[in-house]
Amino acid sequence: MTDGDTVDVLRISGLTLDLGGARILGGVDLALQPGRIHGLAGESGSGKTMTGLATLGLLPPGARTGGRIELEGTDLLTLTPRQLAVLRGRSVSMVFQDPSTSLHPMLSIGHQLTDHLRHHLKLNRKAAKERAVDLLTQVRIPNPREALGRYPHQFSGGMRQRIAIAIALACEPKVLIADEPTTALDVTVQAGVLRLLRGLCDDLGLAVLLVTHDLGVMSAIADEVSVMRHGLVVETGPRGRVLTEPQHEYTRQLLDALPGRSTV
Template sequence: MTSTALSIQNLTIAIGRPLVHGISLDLERGRVQGLAGESGSGKTLTSLAVLGLLPRKAQTSGSIRLGDEELLGMPRRALNRVRGNRIAMVFQDPSSSLHPQLTVGKQLTDHMRVHLGLKGKAAAARAVELLERVQVPRAAESLGRYPHQFSGGQRQRIAIACALACDPEVLLADEPTTALDVTVQAGILQLLRDLAVERELAVLLVTHDLGVMSAIADDVAVMKDGRIVERADRATLFADPQHEYTRTLLAALPGSRLASQNEGGTVGEDSVGEDTDD
């Protein structure tokens, strides 16, 4: 039985003009909720609103609840205790989300020091465990290396490890595989799927690519012009889309993408340690 980790209700966002129009979405533990739509549909704004990362001039209303806590309008200091701790985010480009002048070990252990109070050997040991879990080769050795010394696929695995450092309840993944080639992309998607199940993470997967959704999402919501126009479990939505916009998105998928859909939702693994997307 699933339970709601994060509940978005009647969320509106305006930045000069209305951009998101009263959407509602529940994220369940152990499940991947897909949020799909073209650029400008409002899907990324929705994910940024969860962490309070919208521009200062943004006006919002509605509710974003993490358990019993209301996040929308939460003071910044209180929100800082939530970010990276109870809710974490993986961005599209790991080259920009990882600091180029800090070692991987430093970036991983900083999260633990701030939120968990872990230092020294305890933090380093946990960092190694995290890198091993996301299948970064030679994990202990990797702590002393810098992001540019890894391939794109490995950098995204490191970014996921950073996001998991404090055992969050919710993981937001905003176009996490767009910058990767297809083979490496498949391994990252499988990793996110596995982590959702084994850690009972509530995952929000934001992407324009319904082919990605077909691989790992349990449920899919489709956004257009700031509104959710259709939502269903993955199998139902792909087999019998009801909204014309959803049908248009599906029709744009290459045949090979549609063929990748399968009942179990598994995708092929990338060659760990041999990413060649750089």
């Protein structure tokens, strides 16, 4: 667990967020390194999803932010919408909880996979299509070439989430924000998607921020774990330590609440 020599791709420092007069985030600090998965745990309303959305500039209207979100030295919070649009989907991308609503039902998979490729990377139609086939192969969709012409409803939930991951990875982003990526899936399918995420992270040197309430998922693939409560990170550390020797009282409570934990 030596990460002293790796560079942080994304560093969030002192991030605050106010929405409608309420303080949602009270100074969040996080750092992501390439090839590593950083898990963000916490209960409903603790601000874990908002931290992810802030990174992409996808906060609801009226949100006021403070602090810094630095992507390789550039503070994302100071960018204009136009500048942010250049980075979004290109350098930072996102996978959402429910693949049945995050994909467009009326557009073919091929369309959804190549749109941003052509926009961001200025690829021509043919090159974009080739890249799309590669991507679908990478996320292990059978018959990728044929799959391009099909629509989301023709795929199972696990396949759809693989496709959503392929879309997120299309422009070779440096940072992937995954917000409860396996919560809507069956456990057997979840196992496959977790393996896929871990493999992609290792092979592509991707920095992943994994937002999940499931400490089992956390334990399976995260390298570092941060626990959030009431808009603050209460504990950060290597996975093994946080899950077996929690330092903070709240982390201990979360772990003790798991079934079968107290008897083990």
